[in-house]
Amino acid sequence: MSEQPILKVNNVKTHFDVTKGIFSPKQIVKAVDGVSFEIKHNETFGLVGESGCGKSTLGRTIVKLYDPVEGNIEFEGKDISNIKGDELKAFRKNVQMIFQDPYASLNPRMTVGEIIKEPMIIHKIYDTDEEREARAVELLKIVGLKPDHIRRYPQEFSGGQRQRIGVARALAVNPKFIVCDEPISALDVSIQAQVVNLLKNIQEEMGLSYLFIAHDLSMVKYISDEIGVMYLGHIVELGPSNDVYYRPLHPYTQALLSAIPVPDPDTAKSKSRIVLEGEIPSPINPPKGCPFCTRCSKATERCRNQVPEPVKVGERTVWCFLYEK
Amino acid sequence: MALLEVKNLKTDFITDQGIVQAVRDVSFQVNDGEVLGIVGESGSGKSQTMYTIIGLLAENGVVGDGADIKFDGKDITPSHFANKKEYTEAMRKIRGNDMAMIFQDPMTFLNPIMTIENQLIEPILEHTDMTKAQAVERALELMRLVGIPSPESRLKQYPFEFSGGMRQRIIIAIALANNPKLIIADEPTTALDVTIQAQVLELIDNIRNDTNSAIIMITHDLGVVAKLCDRIAIMYGGKIVEIGTDREIFYEPKHPYTMGLLNCISNPDDESKSPLTPIPGSPPDLLDPPKGCPFVDRCDKAMKVCKYHMPGETVFSETHSCSCWLQDERVKNNE
Numbered sequence: 001m002s003e004q005p006i007l008k009v010n011n012v013k014t015h016f017d018v019t020k021g022i023f024s025p026k027q028i029v030k031a032v033d034g035v036s037f038e039i040k041h042n043e044t045f046g047l048v049g050e051s052g053c054g055k056s057t058l059g060r061t062i063v064k065l066y067d068p069v070e071g072n073i074e075f076e077g078k079d080i081s082n083i084k085g086d087e088l089k090a091f092r093k094n095v096q097m098i099f100q101d102p103y104a105s106l107n108p109r110m111t112v113g114e115i116i117k118e119p120m121i122i123h124k125i126y127d128t129d130e131e132r133e134a135r136a137v138e139l140l141k142i143v144g145l146k147p148d149h150i151r152r153y154p155q156e157f158s159g160g161q162r163q164r165i166g167v168a169r170a171l172a173v174n175p176k177f178i179v180c181d182e183p184i185s186a187l188d189v190s191i192q193a194q195v196v197n198l199l200k201n202i203q204e205e206m207g208l209s210y211l212f213i214a215h216d217l218s219m220v221k222y223i224s225d226e227i228g229v230m231y232l233g234h235i236v237e238l239g240p241s242n243d244v245y246y247r248p249l250h251p252y253t254q255a256l257l258s259a260i261p262v263p264d265p266d267t268a269k270s271k272s273r274i275v276l277e278g279e280i281p282s283p284i285n286p287p288k289g290c291p292f293c294t295r296c297s298k299a300t301e302r303c304r305n306q307v308p309e310p311v312k313v314g315e316r317t318v319w320c321f322l323y324e325k
Numbered sequence: 326m327a328l329l330e331v332k333n334l335k336t337d338f339i340t341d342q343g344i345v346q347a348v349r350d351v352s353f354q355v356n357d358g359e360v361l362g363i364v365g366e367s368g369s370g371k372s373q374t375m376y377t378i379i380g381l382l383a384e385n386g387v388v389g390d391g392a393d394i395k396f397d398g399k400d401i402t403p404s405h406f407a408n409k410k411e412y413t414e415a416m417r418k419i420r421g422n423d424m425a426m427i428f429q430d431p432m433t434f435l436n437p438i439m440t441i442e443n444q445l446i447e448p449i450l451e452h453t454d455m456t457k458a459q460a461v462e463r464a465l466e467l468m469r470l471v472g473i474p475s476p477e478s479r480l481k482q483y484p485f486e487f488s489g490g491m492r493q494r495i496i497i498a499i500a501l502a503n504n505p506k507l508i509i510a511d512e513p514t515t516a517l518d519v520t521i522q523a524q525v526l527e528l529i530d531n532i533r534n535d536t537n538s539a540i541i542m543i544t545h546d547l548g549v550v551a552k553l554c555d556r557i558a559i560m561y562g563g564k565i566v567e568i569g570t571d572r573e574i575f576y577e578p579k580h581p582y583t584m585g586l587l588n589c590i591s592n593p594d595d596e597s598k599s600p601l602t603p604i605p606g607s608p609p610d611l612l613d614p615p616k617g618c619p620f621v622d623r624c625d626k627a628m629k630v631c632k633y634h635m636p637g638e639t640v641f642s643e644t645h646s647c648s649c650w651l652q653d654e655r656v657k658n659n660e
Contacts, residue, residue, distance in 0.1 A: 261523075
């Protein structure tokens with residue numbers, strides 16, 4: 001397809017300086033260390049990885065909460081690294097975020113109506129409060145809440161309902177692109193499916209594109225068109241979601257998938273799993289070669305010394321020497 | 326005889342808003358060496374059931390009359406003791422000894438200003454006649470058992486020097502210190518990453534094979550119960566709505582809530598991405614629970630009787646039973 005992607009991430013690196021004193025040796029957390037991918041219009045890109053892999057930092061870099069130290073991000077073909085003023089405001093209107101914790105991300109002293117109307121006021125979308133109010137009621141209906149909820153406070157709602165309020169707030173400014181940072185991980189199973197279905201429906205109706213960040217691969221597979229698997233600041237495998245989920249190539253993706261407990265007693269009790277030894281290394285001092293080499297059962301001397309280049313396998317890209325031609 | 330027998334357990338919490346009926350008439354038993362999974366969503370009463378049994382109920386918690394808890398032949402029902410002091414004393418002797426608990430969040434359970442060594446030997450010194458040197462020896466043995474590399478060098482460290490997965494291993498080691506007959510694990514892997522969760526589940530599986538301790542596994546993750554549990558109890562709105570063996574619950578679920586739960590997890594073998602079937606609505610408010618079946622407001626098969634009358638228990642096999650009007654003979658005969 002020659003169509004231009006809505007978002008293009010080019011070799012982005014986001015580092016944090018955590019040096020303790022002025023005389024101590026410099027310590028840099030390489031949270032995101034050279035990541036590239038594209039998100040097409042009206043599609044969902046799922047970003048998965050364990051805690052500390054840099055997926056949330058990447059999400060926050062994309063919405064310009066952090067600035068990358070290297071690389072750039074293009075939104076609708078335009079580099080957003082140095083945009084200012086009106087352009088930045090337009091970008092912020094087009095790109096919204098849904099947060100993980102529905103308890104922390106809603107101001108307890110604002111009513112639901114005020115929460116949903118605030119972005120409309122900031123971006124001057126409507127002239128009168130009546131219009132804003134009408135739009136807020138409409139949004140509440142879209143996300144499956146009742147119009148009379150508008151005068152209530154967030155604490156009167158359950159976790160799933162609060163997440164719906166968060167979705168309504170994100171939709172308030174008619175964005176084109178939403179970063180969903182683990183929107184369902186704080187919710188109960190029966191509620192997770194409600195929120196995922198809601199996100200899918202509004203995507204179809206409004207033509208939205210999503211970056212969906214999560215650690216739960218089974219839900220990500222379900223909602224995403226493409227999946228990127230992150231490990232220690234790098235994407236190690238990237239491709240169509242069914243390929244990645246059902247035919248994983250990278251040893252880390254294989255281990256991650258095999259670690260998910262299968263909700264089926266016969267399979268779960270007979271299945272032998274790839275149990276990874278050890279834990280994720282510190283991003284202050286990552287391995288010299290492949291980020292996964294310290295835990296990989298197939299690692300060779302070369303993996304320890306040399307960073308693997310991306311290899312194309314069908315529609316997929318994998319960063320592993322095993323697939324070199 | 327069962328190792329743990331719980332009958333008609335009721336726990337209420339007295340709050341400013343009113344009385345929260347967290348556990349409503351729960352009965353079950355656990356046999357020697359088996360793993361019982363208790364599955365439910367937040368607020369279903371699964372954790373409070375266990376806190377009541379192990380005697381760690383919050384101050385405002387009240388155990389209802391008529392409850393009966395027997396553990397290892399002993400009566401440990403709070404109301405059957407002469408006074409609170411006697412009950413507390415009795416439970417202190419059992420807790421950390423024959424009955425141990427593994428908590429969800431390792432960082433709040435471990436004391437941040439005590440070394441791992443002191444936290445490990447504390448239950449050993451409390452409940453046995455071992456000397457300190459022997460207790461340290463036992464602590465090292467436990468650390469090896471739960472797979473902590475080079476335990477000698479890590480004994481003197483503090484909890485913050487351990488990663489999440491390693492901390493959870495320490496908690497499991499503390500629980501195992503006195504070879505408990507029953508381990509209650511409250512969401513032991515929820516706070517962990519998938520690959521670390523797999524390590525800890527593997528460890529728990531090995532422990533149940535090696536030690537013959539019975540385990541009660543509280544979780545909301547159906548994958549975890551499928552992997553570990555022999556029997557599963559499904560809790561909803563403070564009640565056990567269905568209980569059965571792992572295969573009975575997963576392959577022959579009878580309660581609409583159990584079926585709903587199984588439907589709303591994404592099927593790993595399905596490449597089609599057909600929409601998930603969520604359960605509509607949200608769990609009941611236990612300040613004012615429905616008079617009848619707790620699931621009535623979310624159930625697509627609800628009838629008039631469900632709203633006003635609590636369903637009785639229908640027994641399908643020696644292990645499998647469920648509380649739902651749909652399974653009731655009288656309703657079935659009417660159809």
